[in-house]
Amino acid sequence: MASNDPEHKEDEEAPAGEDEDTGAQVAPIVKLEEVAVSTGEEDEDAILDLKSKLYRFDKDGNQWKERGAGTVKFLKHKVTGKVRLVMRQSKTLKICANHLVLPTMTVQEHAGNEKSCVWHATDFADGELKDELFCIRFPSIENCKNFMVTFEEVAESQLKKEENKDASATAGLLEKLTVEEKKSGDKAEEHETATKEKESKSEPEKADTEKKAEELTSSA
Secondary structure (H helix, E strand, O other), rough: OOOOOHHHHHHHHHOOOOOOOOOOOOOOOOOOOOOOOOOOOOOEEEEEEEEEEEEEOOOOOOOOOOEEEEEEEEEEEEEOEEEEEEEEEOOOOOOEEEEOOOOOOEEEEOOOOOOOOEEEEEEEOOOOOEEEEEEEEOOOOOHHHHHHHHHHHHHHHHHHHHHHHHHHHHHHHHHHHHEEEHHHHHHHHHHHHHHHHHHHHHHHHHHHHHHHHHHHHHOO
């Protein structure tokens, strides 16, 4: 009795012989070369990396609008030490937030939602600087707290960095002034010494002149 199973029927009709090796070599039609893709993050180290959804406040419509869902990162530059916040959409990798974390920035929990927080920033995601009010939402309260703590720590570290920079600049200025004062003092001292030497050299000449004057007076 014949079987109605399609797979079993194909097995019966297939030739019983083994696959023959013809020895033919098929070369690829197109040779693809490996291309290095630059993300712009090669000189930075990630401090934090979390899944989230970002919103921006639309002033004209007076409402929150979704900016994108993806990964938010704090990236610290290996040379300058500056830290920026970058967020890319998960599927398109399009940047939806890109700004430096400055000492003046603060972050706070969004009213009535422990999984969300808000902050102001001058953002460059669209290729031009814009003042934005952002709101970010995380899958868990823990992630939101980690984000806020990291944000505050980064802002504080940047403040200390600025203070150290100002202190170094002040120290450099004071050192420069001290060196200039020393040079002025050295020049004054050199001038005084030269004046004394000149006076000491002129004293014998003065005495000789006075002596000659006395001799002329006595002979008159």
